[in-house]
Amino acid sequence: xxxxxxxxxxxxxxxxxxxxxxxxxxxxxxxxxxxxxxxxxxxxxxxxxxxxxxxxxxxxxxxxxxxxxxxxxxxxxxxxxxxxxxxxxxxxxxxxxxxxxxxxxxxxxxxxxxxxxxxxxxxxxxxxxxxxxxxxxxxxxxxxxxxxxxxxxxxxxxxxxxxxx
Numbered sequence: 001x002x003x004x005x006x007x008x009x010x011x012x013x014x015x016x017x018x019x020x021x022x023x024x025x026x027x028x029x030x031x032x033x034x035x036x037x038x039x040x041x042x043x044x045x046x047x048x049x050x051x052x053x054x055x056x057x058x059x060x061x062x063x064x065x066x067x068x069x070x071x072x073x074x075x076x077x078x079x080x081x082x083x084x085x086x087x088x089x090x091x092x093x094x095x096x097x098x099x100x101x102x103x104x105x106x107x108x109x110x111x112x113x114x115x116x117x118x119x120x121x122x123x124x125x126x127x128x129x130x131x132x133x134x135x136x137x138x139x140x141x142x143x144x145x146x147x148x149x150x151x152x153x154x155x156x157x158x159x160x161x162x163x164x165x
Contacts, residue, residue, distance in 0.1 A: 003071045005111050007118040010059065010066035010078070017075045018059075018066065022051045025101040033139040041159045042136075058082070058098065065122050069102065069111040077102035079115040083126045095123025097133035100142075107141070116149050 044050050058064045063083040080099040102112045135142035
């Protein structure tokens, strides 16, 4: 029997596990999918403070969502996102997925897809016309997951170090 996965809104008591997921996504996992020579192009100073500030802002802001996936009483992943508005666009209101992470041992279980579906429901209820998400170019697993969930690749970003050989 496959364990049941359910998704719920994050609460303050989830902060420690969310910080662990946040750190895993933006440090450990990032280091697995971003080429070593590209790490300076995405690295921040004072990463722990930045990750904490980022999570705090998402947890506090009215137009943000932080959801947790659980199985057998344990958190196995999370997704965060916010609603933005660009009045000049044809589809002006969009839901932006900020972070999306499932622990390695639970990948392929459907937890990631369930997290996306749940945040999409919230974005739709908030009047969003579009959901947007991004990943690192070398993250083949996330790219396949986005494709499987109906996302389309729209834009590719390039970065280059200046004045270095």
